[in-house]
Amino acid sequence: MKMIKTVLAATVALGLSQAVYATELEVTHWWTSGGEAAAVTELAKAFDASGDKWKDGAIAGSGGTARPIIISRIMGGDPMGATQLNHGKQAEELIAAGLLLDLTEVAEKEKWREVIKPVSLLDSCTVNGKVYCAPLNIHSWQWLWLSHKAFADAKVEVPKNWDELVAAAPKLEAAGKVPLAVGQQPWQSAGVFNVMAIAIAGMDSWKAVFVDKKAEVATGAEFAKVFAAADQARKMSAKTNVQDWNQATNLVITGGAGGQIMGDWAQGEFQLANQTAGKDYTCLPGLGVNEVISTGGDAFYFPVVKDKEKTEAQKRLAALMVSQQVQVAFNLKKGSLPVRSDIDLNTANDCMKKGLKILADGKILPDVNQTLTPDTVTQIEDLIVEFWNDQKISPADAQARFAKIISAEK
Amino acid sequence: MAATQQPRPAWLKNMSAKLASIPMVFTALVIFVGCTLWTVYYSFTNSKLLPNSNFVGLDQYTRLWETNRWLVSVENLVIYGVCSLILSLVLGFLLAALLDQKIRFENTFRSIFLYPFALSFIVTGLVWQWILNPEYGVQHLVRQLGWTSFTFDPLYNADIVIYGILIAGIWQGSGLIMCIMLAGLRGIDSEIWKAARVDGIPTWKTYLWVVIPMMKPVFITALVLIASGIVKVYDLVVAQTSGGPGIASEVPAKYVYDKMFQAQNLGQGFAASTMMLLSVVVILIPWAYLQFGGKRRG
Known part of the structure; x- marks a missing residue:
């Protein structure tokens, strides 16, 4: 009798503990393109395998569409289990309002401060000594993707840097190609501009403007060159009739466009189309001029929830995201760089290896989202997208307006 | 004759009706007026x-008034507003007048014209994005027919993107205006038509000088519906162009x-x-004055 009782009790306890452990977390993110979705599946698989349940809350559209939804859900008292956000200034006020979960305990247990490289990623998650987000990957914007097919069709050599691409533009156009594919969404032209700013103005001038907010550098000769180059770029991209970034990448994959300036997430699309770096396409970090990459990236934040079990599950998910096996599986699919250097990425392709090397050399810059407030970022976006589409705005005018926005940032 | 009962004070009349409207009055005060005041108050702060x-x-x-994007938005809203107001009213009235000629299959036509109104602005916008896309839509079709x-x-x-949005807006909205106008036309006494015919007044003149003035309330209803649609135009733009190319089709609500x-x-x-509220108030006050002030005079 006693035996049966024990067995029963054990079964009940087992059943209970399982029920407690298998907590469902809704995870919101905006990874919906082919390559991105494949990477998210890796995360979901790992989380489900650990005994919890991943409830996918993908929000279609870019971060610009998804962020407002995410933020209003957190603020409106309907928090999800975990959510993607770019780390940096976007979440600062949510943290100040006490809406996000403090992950310091997880970070200490998993020794994040020792394993996460570059440590600046963790710093962006840290406010007043407390960790509020789990960095998942490093994304850099500074890549120029070139289609070998387009250049073969136009009978020109595949360029090795930005200037060669500009020189090849007339021939590409004559062959009916768009020299530079830039989708219509505002963040894309703004991103291209930032990449050109780093590559053409150089690291020091870029830092002076985007980190130290020195308006006199923004009006100076170095940035005049940047706007002149942006002027060329907008002419080269004028015939792109697509909206989304992956449609623009697709133009490069199919040889309809010569190149695209886009972050390393474009890598996933090339992979999905079974293209090989070096054979079907070439990637040039820093436009082949200045080989630096900015280390922005995706991070996951965990809103404060009342349910204790959910809080525990949130912490488990945070630890899982930074763990070695998830870092490898996720980043290989996503085409982004891992946040830790103690893992083996032998299977990474040429482009990722280039990125890893630059990272190891320490030629890194913070991402715009880490140095400027969202308000300033959108103002620059508005300006650039206007400049990009309206040939009547001269580079000098645009530069003056740009300097004004920079000097207004406090 | 002495009054057997004191007349009840005015505010006590229809007590039950007044009680019943309290929740609505409360909602209107808190939600509309309260939130409006809250918004205006915080517009003077640097809230992030x-x-x-x-x-x-x-x-x-x-x-705000130094931002180019806002200025473009306001300009777009004015163009969209004026065009959409005139075109919706004219098209809606013309369609209604044509349907009112005792034609066959009136029900079918009415359904066809009203059908777009059943679609949301997002769907309308996406449909017209495809129709107006040069690679797949109208341009492609005409080119295939030979005009290369x-x-x-x-x-x-x-330069013309706002008109592309206007086309979609008119397509979606004019059916409803047609229905309202048709109802108005049906409300005109047939004796008036007979009298006009006896006097030998041409049909178009009867419409212009007799029927339309009689339909003033109907026009005002239509006007309010169109105007409120104009100020809040947002989803149509998001679906069709997301404000592009550049900032050429931005609207205030999107800003x-x-x-x-x-x-x-x-x-x-x-x-x-x-x-935006201010612009609505500027339009609303003269309208309210005309509408309610007019009644008092009558």
């Missing part, structure tokens, strides 16, 4: 993601949304929405 009470005076408004130099790409031309949620600058968004 969360509202705060750091007053900065008129800074948000100065910045035909160009029609309003959504990719900054408000983007500033509040994307730029995390509530103050700026509130300032813009206060300006």
Whole structure:
């Protein structure tokens, strides 16, 4: 009798503990393109395998569409289990309002401060000594993707840097190609501009403007060159009739466009189309001029929830995201760089290896989202997208307006 | 004759009706008036993601009117508003007048014209994005028919993009106006038509000088419906162009949304929405005066 009782009790306890452990977390993110979705599946698989349940809350559209939804859900008292956000200034006020979960305990247990490289990623998650987000990957914007097919069709050599691409533009156009594919969404032209700013103005001038907010550098000769180059770029991209970034990448994959300036997430699309770096396409970090990459990236934040079990599950998910096996599986699919250097990425392709090397050399810059407030970022976006589409705005005018926005940032 | 009962004070009349309307009055006061005042109040602060009470005076408004994107938005709204108001009324009335000629299959035509109204603005916008896309839509079709130099790409031309949006807006909205107008036309006494015919007045003159003036209330209803649709136009733009090319098809409602949620600058968004409210008030007050002031005179 006693035996049966024990067995029963054990079964009940087992059943209970399982029920407690298998907590469902809704995870919101905006990874919906082919390559991105494949990477998210890796995360979901790992989380489900650990005994919890991943409830996918993908929000279609870019971060610009998804962020407002995410933020209003957190603020409106309907928090999800975990959510993607770019780390940096976007979440600062949510943290100040006490809406996000403090992950310091997880970070200490998993020794994040020792394993996460570059440590600046963790710093962006840290406010007043407390960790509020789990960095998942490093994304850099500074890549120029070139289609070998387009250049073969136009009978020109595949360029090795930005200037060669500009020189090849007339021939590409004559062959009916768009020299530079830039989708219509505002963040894309703004991103291209930032990449050109780093590559053409150089690291020091870029830092002076985007980190130290020195308006006199923004009006100076170095940035005049940047706007002149942006002027060329907008002419080269004028015939792109697509909206989304992956449609623009697709133009490069199919040889309809010569190149695209886009972050390393474009890598996933090339992979999905079974293209090989070096054979079907070439990637040039820093436009082949200045080989630096900015280390922005995706991070996951965990809103404060009342349910204790959910809080525990949130912490488990945070630890899982930074763990070695998830870092490898996720980043290989996503085409982004891992946040830790103690893992083996032998299977990474040429482009990722280039990125890893630059990272190891320490030629890194913070991402715009880490140095400027969202308000300033959108103002620059508005300006650039206007400049990009309206040939009547001269580079000098645009530069003056740009300097004004920079000097207004406090 | 002596009054057997004191007349009850005016405010006690219809007690039950007044009691029943209290919840609605309360809702209107708290939700509409209260939230409006709240918004106006915080438009004078430098609130970012969360509202705060750091007053900065008129800074948000100065910045607003110095921002090119806002100016473009306002200009677009004026063009869209004026065109959509005139075209909706004219088209709606013409369609209604044509349907009113005792034609066959009136029900079928009425359904066809009203059908677009059953679609949301998002669907309308997406449909017209495809129709107006130069690679797949009208331009492609006409070129295939042989006119190879035909160009029609309003959504990719900054100078005329707002008209591309206007087409979709009119397509969606004129059916409803037609229905209202048709109801108005049916409400005109047939004796009036007979009298006009006896006097030998041509049909078009009867419409213009007799029927339309008699339909004033119907026109005002239509006007209010169209006007409220104009001020809040947002989803149509988002679905069709997301404000592009460049900022050429931005509208004020989109500016408000983007500033509040994307730029995390509530103050700026509130300032813009206060300006939108102001424009509505400027239109609403003369209308209310005409409408209610007129009744008192009558």
